[in-house]
Amino acid sequence: MRNCIDNFKKSWKDLDKLSKLNENWEKLTGLELSKACKPLKIEHKTLIIAVNNPQWRQALIYNKHRLKESISGFGINLNEIKIIQNYEVKSLDKKEINAKTVWENHPSRIKNNNMVICKICNSPAPEGEISRWGKCTFCWRKNN
Structure with missing residues (x-):
């Protein structure tokens, strides 16, 4: 029972960190990049970011150490950042499907x-x- 409660508290803290990242995502990544990617989850001090374009993915991979430093400036310490290709992230160029x-x-x-x-x-x-x-x-x- 105690282990369940501890896991719940930890996941709640990760969710709080993710919410903080989402609120400040444009400041952290810049206007253009913030529209092309989004933070999905934080698990075991690893941030998973979904990107809708291979070029933006490559740029993030190249600069993820800088992003990690910027994120730590918001009081969120990460061990790693993983960047995945995700075509479901909405882009301004695509017509939104209802x-x-x-x-x-x-x-x-x-x-x-x-x-x-x-x-x-x-x-x-x-x-x-x-x-x-x-x-x-x-x-x-x-x-x-």
């Missing part, structure tokens, strides 16, 4: 697609399903 828009335009949506008859079970199905799988969702699920 989940609602994706769902509205999904091939299985009836309102955007004509209904056709499945050749296997003779049930009505959206045309998008038939064109995608050659059968309706129910027939597809039976075989997968």
Whole structure:
């Protein structure tokens, strides 16, 4: 029980440090770089940073000793910084994809697609399903 509580306290401290980093990320990395990367987590005194571009990743790897010194200026002492490629970090150049828009335009949506008859079970199905799988969702699920 005591070990669980100690682990929880440590993870809470790491989360507090990560929050502090996020608040000051632009100051630490500069405006352009702050938009291309973000701190993901701190674990065992190792900061994991996600970068959306190989060139920015290389620049961070080359200068991570300076970044580590800057971070220690905020009272956060790290043993290591790991930099990973992560394409999910939003970039200003990319159009942001809205989940609602994706769902509205999904091939299985009836309102955007004509209904056709499945050749296997003779049930009505959206045309998008038939064109995608050659059968309706129910027939597809039976075989997968």
